[in-house]
Amino acid sequence: MPLMIEAVGLRRSFGKVVALDGLDVRLESGQVAAILGPNGAGKTTFLRMISTLVRPDGGMLRVCGLDVAAEPVRVRRLIGLAGQHATVEPALTGRENLQMIARLFGQDRRTARASAEETLERLRLGEAGDRLVRGYSGGMRRRLDLGASLVGRPRVLLLDEPTTGLDPQSRIELWDTIRALAADGTDVLLTTQYLEEADRLATTILIIDHGQVIASGTAKELKSRAGRDIVEIHVRDREDLDAAVRALTRIGAEKPAVDRGSLMVSVAVDSGPERLREALHEVSELGVHVEDVALRRPTLDEVFLSLTGSTPATEPRGGEPRPPGSAAGVAPETASRSVR
């Protein structure tokens, strides 16, 4: 069984901007893989390269064993791409949209009709199939767009930020659909800015920054690689926050993070259970009313931030990664770079 994706030393620049800087990837087939990274990290460029839309400046890229540079046409027969924007045509019906793409995949009229029907059913759009897409909701459009990438029965499905801009309900529906596809044997590679999405869907997660893979593995592996546990203390009264911060500063391996809205202080610690006991001792000494305490593994957010940091692009790369928790409470968007 060839690998779903194999990339070695992949490079691409757009003018002065380096999008991919020696990207190495090996992804087994038979799984959902997620590419995670800040804006401008090179996620979309990588996906477009796999889709034969962008040529590499250097390096090697294979999809299901086929070299993308040497055999782009054969690669196109294997992939289905859903880009960031829904590209379905509003003035056509859902069925017409899908039939058109199926025909362009080389299916004859009858096969195209059957594939469109099958795809509509699979995406629960059967009843809406003969309505014009201009009457569809955002979630339906996105599902139909996913359908357009499926109707050619691809081996590898490429999804560029599939749920960006969707409401929570539609997002969960789309996740279910993607899981069902993977269960039926379609390989899926998706990019996302949502850590939760990668956590929930993907077997393998690649974290990309500055056009290179900086970490990869299962969600569990990535979390344990970040090492430290997090101690969280919720206080009852706002006045106690500062005391709690003082207490956690004493036991923490890092400066604690404070969430004033939910009256919560958290800190990364070296040895969880021991420090938790100490933390409770410290806060009771200071007379803090504790509402709730928790000892937990870092979230993927914290892993992500610890690996990518939130440093500006001008700083030299490869510096000390920040320990988890040090930037907790910072949204991933603020950690992004303005490279592109």
Added chain:
Amino acid sequence: MTAGAAPQPARSARLLPSVGVLTGRALRIYRRTPQLLILRIVQSVAFLLIFRYVFGGAIVAGTMRYVDFMASGLLTVGIMFATIGTALGVAEDHVGGLFDRLRSLPMPRSAVLAGRVLADLAMTVAVLVPTIAVAFAVGMRVHTGWVAALGALGLLVLFGLAFVWIFVAVGLLAGSVQAAQGISFIVMPVSFASSAFVPTASMPGWLRAFTEHQPVTVVVNAVRTLTQGAPAEALLGHGSGYYVTRALIWIIALVVVFAGLAITRYRSR
């Protein structure tokens, strides 16, 4: 890497069926949004009527009746305006990601632009036909023969083809829908600085040097001499052969340059 390791791929779509599918798609979209076509026809006819009844009385075109003089110009310019929408549509498909999806499909890449050009050319003809009917209704007459008139019609359609390609290139190169729209307005000065509405004789020398030779004038004069015969040839100074040859050279040059630009841009990765 041996190809044997790869799964059995389906065959690719062939060129002609792909062009057919994409042309059909574009025409179906136009049919579902009739306001697009109606608006273009209204615009084209309104322009014709304005020059027939508002400015017409004040313009002298040699010994020719003004309605006969201006009809060739208005039909030619009408075609240019009818193709503006192409730039918008192509820019939308380009920026909106449709072209990315289509380029990731196992089909000949040339089919996408070919389908677009065919559909938009059909739209242009759909604007041209009612405009011609109105031109006849307000007094324009052919003073030569049917063969020459059909030749003029063919030339107008070819000119439409050239402008569709120009605007396909604009749509692909503009970078945004707004920019595509802005650039499209070059048809304004280009159509007015021509022999479409008034004889060029009254223009200053430096302007005439441009207007006499630019493609709009050449095509307008070709249509004019083909449909009006001797009075037009007397006014313009050359026969229909002179203008038709130059018109065809211009059309071929425009198609080669702009189709070349568009295809290069579309294929670049």
